[in-house]
Amino acid sequence: MPSFKGIFYLNKFKHKNMYNITKGQLIVVWIAGIIVELFLLFIIDTTYPNSEPHLFLFLMIPFILIFYTLGWKSRNIHKNV
Numbered sequence: 385m386p387s388f389k390g391i392f393y394l395n396k397f398k399h400k401n402m403y404n405i406t407k408g409q410l411i412v413v414w415i416a417g418i419i420v421e422l423f424l425l426f427i428i429d430t431t432y433p434n435s436e437p438h439l440f441l442f443l444m445i446p447f448i449l450i451f452y453t454l455g456w457k458s459r460n461i462h463k464n465v
Contacts, residue, residue: 403452403459410456417449 405413424442428435 403456405456410453413452414449417445421445 421442424438424445427438428442431438
């Protein structure tokens, strides 16, 4: 069984690499998010009675993008990107 110290170190290591992308890659993530939003909007519009999961994703993706961008900015504050 792994020790707690190892688990916390692994968790810290994952978060460190999660925001290690360039500004250009962040822009690509936003563009992909917007394209997925438009696709979900089309699905919700055409199949409204059966679109509860799509509506949930449609509402969550902007929040995910905003929180990721805020985390990226706070992690890369020392860089001039």
